[in-house]
Amino acid sequence: MNAIVQAEKVLQFFHDISQIPRESGHEKELSDYIVQFAKDRNLEVSQDEAWNVVIKKPASAGYEDRPTVILQGHIDMVCEKTHESNHDFRKDPIANIIDGEWLHADGTTLGADNGMGVCMAMAILDDDTLAHPALEVLCTTSEETGMNGASAIKPGQVTGKYLLNLDTEVEHEFIVSCAGGCHVIVNIPLLRENTLPGFNAGLTITVSGLLGGHSGLEINKQRGNSNQILARVLYALGKQYSFTLSNFTGGTKHNAIPNKSVATLAVRTEDVEAIKNLIAHYESTFQHEFAAQDPGLTITVDGTDVPDVVYADDTTEALISYLYLAEDGVHSVSKSIENLVETSNNLAVVKEDSHALSILVSVRSSSKNGLDYLTTKMLLLADTLGVSARKTDGYPAWEYEQGSALEEQALTLYKKMSPVEPTVNAVHAGLECGLLKGALPDTQMISFGPTITGAHTPQEKCHLPSVENVYIYLKELLKELH
DSSP states (O other): OOOOSTTHHHHHHHHHHTTSOOBTTOOHHHHHHHHHHHHHTTOEEEEOTTOOEEEEEOOOTTOTTSOOEEEEEEOOBOOOBOTTOOOOTTTSOOOOEEETTEEEOSSBOOOHHHHHHHHHHHHHHHOTTOOOOOEEEEEEOOGGGTOHHHHHOOTTSOOOSEEEEOOOOSTTEEEEEEOEEEEEEEEEEOOEEEOOTTOOEEEEEEEEOOOOOBTTTTGGGOOOOHHHHHHHHHHHHHTTSOEEEEEEEEOSOTTBOOOOEEEEEEEOGGGHHHHHHHHHHHHHHHHHHTTTTOTTOEEEEEEEOOOSEEEOHHHHHHHHHHHHHSOOEEEEEOSSSTTOEEEEEEEEEEEEOSSEEEEEEEEEESSHHHHHHHHHHHHHHHHHTTOEEEEOOOBOOBOOOTTOHHHHHHHHHHHHHOSSOOEEEEESSOOTHHHHHHHOTTOEEEEOOOOEESTTSTTOEEEHHHHHHHHHHHHHHHHHOO
């Protein structure tokens, strides 16, 4: 790959951080590494209780009177892998494999979201030949699981007039607004009983092969949700055959569309073959429904041990009913910004503990009213079914400041440097800018970055020529901002 010349250091730093585990909630080792990186270069550095790191570098000669610029990105990553992978995200390094113009991992997420943006900031700090104003590099933590790092930022930690968020995944696109969001946690009492006589065969039904993806950036693709598909299968199955449910799990992350769900059943031996034939019919039906967006969808049935205990009927009915009835995916689209999803939700995770089955619902909207409306619907559905639900503290939307000096300068420069016309857009994902506005109400913000596809999935990859282009542009923008 010969396209990387100026961004060679960016890729070197990315390789280095790929050796360090950085799953959300487990970023301390990488945070400490970045602190040491700053100390090795005699830069002012601080680390807070959330493991956020702030590095400050004085302006280069002649740029002392320019406004301070914040470069911001998050150091954590979504840790997803293929079902065949044995990768351990707590200790194994992430592979960096170059395939033509693309960089990808080996059966896991790559972590270019948002590691590549962080490494661009590190490369800027490492280069003493660049012309730039005073810089404040802000590396935040746990963005992928609730933006906890950005939430912990206090007034005064950074003070720049401009903030460049390096967490956008389409080259030539500038993001100026993002959705807010919250979670709804549905808790279904986990009532169990002994398996009834006559239910003397065990079956496992697995929905898999879905593409999944980022529940903000890729929700517009209307991909299948394995939790809801499995609930639909179980509901239809129960109309023809008796079964008891002993387990239901699906999804792993609040911001990833679930691509695999598994249920274990106790059934009557005489019904096994008929159930297998019926599931094969459902598989064909759902493959037709999702042919365009999820061509790899499969629904399989395997024999297993007969479970000793199963869910009580009330628990099973509440679980299947909630997943069947709840909205999932796109709820509404923007009336003012073309092709922008305004409000959506994701039936993200179903899991059990010793007392309850929980359903984690992730709700997003760029409209406060839209967010409140869909959240209330999710809560009201739980109440109607006689189970409890609660809303967690959310994160605010980042509202568009049309015509800001930062936007004007960034776009003017981009048009001079690139033959491709830039686009200005809002994004249905949450960005930390919404939260950072709380500590930086007067700071103008914009987001951009290199092209990354398949974020939050094992298919994640980063386009190397775009890394080069964006890094060159970033250096020039720091030189030109005033």
